[in-house]
Amino acid sequence: MEETLDAIIIGGGMVGAAVAAALGQAGMAVTLVEGGKAPEAIADDAPFDLRVSSLNLASQRLLEQTGAWSFIPEARRCPFRHIEATDEAETYQVHFSASDLELPHLGHFVENRVIRHALWQRLAELPNVTRLCSVSPVALVRGRQHTLVELDDGRLLAARLVVGADGANSRLREMAGIATHDEDYGQRALIVNVRTRLPQQDVSWQRFMPHGPQAMLPLPGHHASLVWYDDDEATLSREALDDETLRLAIEAAFPARLGGIEAVRGRASFPIRRRHAERYVQPRLALVGDAAHVIHPLAGQGLNLGLQDAEVLSEQVVAAFQEGQDPGGQRALSRYARTRRPQALAMITAMETFHRVFTGPEPLRHVGAAGLAVAERLGGAKRQVMRHALGL
Ligand SMILES: Cc1cc2nc3c(=O)[nH]c(=O)nc-3n(C[C@H](O)[C@H](O)[C@H](O)COP(=O)(O)OP(=O)(O)OC[C@H]3O[C@@H](n4cnc5c(N)ncnc54)[C@H](O)[C@@H]3O)c2cc1C
Structure with a gap:
């Protein structure tokens, strides 16, 4: 075993890499343990990947602060200035515009692999951050001064703090014995990358349908990512269609005013689940x-929530480290959990409400649709909601 590290981060996805960058640039000795491979460089003209996220302004700020934002090439990020949500008949809608808040944009759509690669490029600049790939933890031993993590290649690491950033099926969470509250929505999201007839748009569009929302998220150039939620059976049968039949099905189901689809470039589907850990922290451990x-992705907030966790946890841990206190100590960790768990719970509840109202029986859906119209007329309160969604 080598010397005791300040932190071990399990999982080098976007959130884990953001924590590693924030702690690493504060001078902490960090080891990032990734079960898969290191992310690969993506050529500016490479086809767009299916996994795309909307980064709100708070997430952009964190990526700027950690020095990763400049590694996201302009050619791979698409700013959006409007968010539009409508009911099934498009009778009612709520529209948010960057100009209402005097902002240049509301966020960016960026492929997950581009965000992750940018963060790993930043990590490569930090000599006190070690990145280990294709290794996973197999055992966790708690001590008073540090926690030991045994890896499946036989290595033993010790640190004052262990961070679990290993995704929805977290092995670290399981090893720590932290239970979760789970719900399967019985829904799948079909993600389709398309070439659009119109050039790049700047509207993140969503329509609430009885079986789940439809969304069109702009990507650079003549590209967009469509998200089509439905029950498992309908989604899996659409996913199996050939490109041209799927293109026609999309054109029939999505409104013509979106501009039409020239070609389908790729598709995949994901089950929609909710999962919430009962605790975010234990002695010397944080999730x-x-x-x-894991929240319903209908408002594209899962990664944004995760990056806010990264921001709050690293603020607390770095403050303790810089004051010469224990960075894995109770004080820093409970402040993190007290801040973040209620915020995630509020977001989970909001997503749950949207889901239940818009997929509920007709009278309830009508209330939801009317709610969009009310939200549209809220004026100052609407701007407040918008500021909250942007993480401002
Ligand atoms: C259909 C869909 C659309 C979405 N759209 C959006 C959106 O628009 N905006 C948004 O904010 N969010 C969105 N989300 C949510 C978002 O994708 C996730 O919240 C985000 O990817 C979580 O990041 P993470 O780093 O916590 O976990 P992950 O991305 O799952 O990363 C976990 C990392 O840990 C590694 N790992 C796993 N197990 C181990 C192990 N045992 N040992 C070591 N390493 C391990 C993995 O290889 C991976 O690198 C969407 C989700 C879905 C399903």
Whole structure:
């Protein structure tokens, strides 16, 4: 065993890499343990990947502060200035515009692999951050001064803090014996990358349908990511269609005013589940990102929540480290959990409400649709909601 580290981070996805960058640039000795491979460089003209996230302004700020944002090439990020949500008949809608808040944009759509690669490039600049790939933890031994993590290649690491950023099926969470509250929505999201007839748009569009929302998220150039929620059976049969039949099905189901689809470039589907860890912290251990909470992706907030965890946890831990206190101590960790768990719970509840109202029986759906119209007329309160969604 080598010297005791300040932190071990299990999981080098977007959230884990963000924690590693924030702690690493504060001078802490960090080891990042990733079960898969290191992310690969993506050429500016490479086809777009299916996994795309909307980064709100708070997430952009964190990526800027950790020095990762400049590694996201302009060619791979698409700013959006409007968010539009409508009911099934498109009778009612709520529209948020960057200009209402005097902002240049509301966020960016970026492929997950591009965000992750940018963060790993930043980590490569930090000599006190070690990145280990294709290794996973097999055992956790708690001590008063540090926690030991045994890896499946036989290595033994010791640190004052262990962070679980290993996603929805977190092994670290399981090894720590932290239970979760789970729900399967019985829904799948079909993600389809398309070439659009119109050039790049700047609207994140969503329509609430009885079987789940439909969304069109802009990507650079003539590209977009469509998200089509439905029950498992309908989604899996659509996913199996050939490109041209799927293109026609999309054109029939999505409104013509979106501009039409020239070609289908790829598709995949994901089950929609909710999962919330009962606790975010234990002595010398903290959970962040999907390891702590998996929410319905209908408002594209899962990664944004995870990056806010990364921001709050690293603020607390770095403050303790800089004051010469224990970075894995109770004080820093309970402040993190007290801040973040209620915020994630509020987001889970909000997503749950949207889901239940818009997939509920007709009278309830009508109330939801009317709610969009009311939200549209809220004025100052609408701006407040928007500021909250942007993480401002
Ligand atoms: C259909 C869909 C659309 C979405 N759209 C959006 C969106 O628009 N905006 C948004 O904010 N969020 C969105 N989300 C949610 C978002 O993708 C997740 O919240 C985000 O990817 C979580 O990041 P993470 O780093 O916590 O976990 P992950 O991305 O799952 O990363 C976990 C990492 O840990 C590694 N790992 C796993 N197990 C181990 C192990 N045992 N040992 C070591 N390493 C391990 C993995 O290899 C991976 O690198 C969407 C989700 C879905 C399903």
